[in-house]
Amino acid sequence: GQSLEQPSEVTAVEGAIVQINCTYQTSGFYGLSWYQQHDGGAPTFLSDNDLDGLEETGSFSSFLSRSDSYGYLLLQELQMKDSASYFCAVGNNFNKFYFGSGTKLNVKP
Amino acid sequence: NAGVTQTPKFQVLKTGQSMTLQCAQDMNHNSMYWYRQDPGMGLRLIYYSASEGTTDKGEVPNGYNVSRLNKREFSLRLESAAPSQTSVYFCASSEVGRESYTFGSGTRLTVV
Numbered sequence: 001g002q003s004l005e006q007p008s009e010v011t012a013v014e015g016a017i018v019q020i021n022c023t024y025q026t027s028g029f030y031g032l033s034w035y036q037q038h039d040g041g042a043p044t045f046l047s048d049n050d051l052d053g054l055e056e057t058g059s060f061s062s063f064l065s066r067s068d069s070y071g072y073l074l075l076q077e078l079q080m081k082d083s084a085s086y087f088c089a090v091g092n093n094f095n096k097f098y099f100g101s102g103t104k105l106n107v108k109p
Numbered sequence: 110n111a112g113v114t115q116t117p118k119f120q121v122l123k124t125g126q127s128m129t130l131q132c133a134q135d136m137n138h139n140s141m142y143w144y145r146q147d148p149g150m151g152l153r154l155i156y157y158s159a160s161e162g163t164t165d166k167g168e169v170p171n172g173y174n175v176s177r178l179n180k181r182e183f184s185l186r187l188e189s190a191a192p193s194q195t196s197v198y199f200c201a202s203s204e205v206g207r208e209s210y211t212f213g214s215g216t217r218l219t220v221v
Binding site for chain 1: 140142144149150151152153154157159167168199203208209210211212213214215
């Protein structure tokens, strides 16, 4: 089966850098994705990794180490609008992704 | 573009009632999914359809049925609603081989 672990809550101040970690167990690996969800909203896709290393997309980056079954999402120059929940999702197939319980990011002035 | 459209947005059912949640996408995606999200939990996969004409069970399929009506539409049916099915339901779609899912805005279902 699949399982994912990520911190339940993280607090940071505006302008700071924050890293949200995700460890996973999966039978077979297709990719690790990250989604953002604001309260009452729908998840929106941020980034994905299917190979080891760092992927950079604008103000955030995502990292994957398949040998460690570990990844992280790095958000830089935090803004108040980045306050949201962030989910990692691991797939053992392109159409079977399993989501973690989410990390609530609180950005304070 | 509308993306993924779900109806209704809100619904209250009595225990034992049935209903169908509708989902349609206009992005010509092959794959479609139904997830449920409960407080403090991530999204759990109920059913998915890799392509038109196929459907498969996800993590939590019990109590649900699905129909892939055509390439655009994927519906989720609750035959006999139970309070345990109170949740927010999200439909999503993706291109074959792509990891990025596009989600609809969700249906907030309460079963009393």
